[in-house]
């Protein structure tokens with residue numbers, strides 16, 4: 260028995276070594292597969308065309324919390340009951356105000372060469388009041404930044420840029436040469452999901468788009484400067500997409516905004 264037991268010692272040792280090697284190999288494999296999983300679960304990059312449920316996950320939780328808190332304040336300030344219906348009424352209100360003498364006496368099919376900065380600033384103020392409840396104007400005043408100003412003409416930063424552009428000093432340039440075409444019920448424009456049947460309506464929506472940039476610039480300057488959830492796609496990343504949708508009902512993508520239906 261003693262001799263048999265002695266023969267078994269190396270077998271037991273060899274068996275233990277083999278088991279230990281197998282354990283090490285298994286642990287290495289486990290670690291490798293965990294690393295692979297970590298890589299697979301990394302958040303994807305923002306790409307145009309993402310659905311809200313996908314791009315919203317790309318917004319860091321602290322930034323999303325700030326954005327949601329602001330949205331709650333805006334919802335409270337504008338006091339809408341039915342999102343769709345109230346939004347449609349709000350656009351109608353903007354257009355009615357704009358056509359009144361106090362709102363700039365706008366024509367639906369205005370001649371861009373005759374538009375002045377006061378008219379544009381009044382139109383922007385009407386959009387801000389109806390859709391943001393005056394909160395942006397209040398914020399700009401309380402952080403002592405320059406008031407919103409809208410200028411017709413050419414954006415000195417980029418004369419060939421899109422319909423309009425916001426500068427860091429809260430000036431919005433409306434690119435006159437992009438506003439020569441006529442827009443009507445027969446030749447409407449799809450502006451980020453909103454069908455516009457007049458040039459004035461399209462301009463109001465355009466200013467809404469710029470107001471989203473102004474909201475980020477004046478409420479969240481740190482996001483405006485550095486957020487990986489705002490900066491992609493020339494500042495039309497997930498934070499822009501979310502605010503543009505929730506504030507103005509705009510969907511779609513900044514660079515595919517303008518086309519004539521016919």
Ligand SMILES: [Zn+2]
Nearest residue numbers: 468472495513
């Ligand atoms: Zn934009």
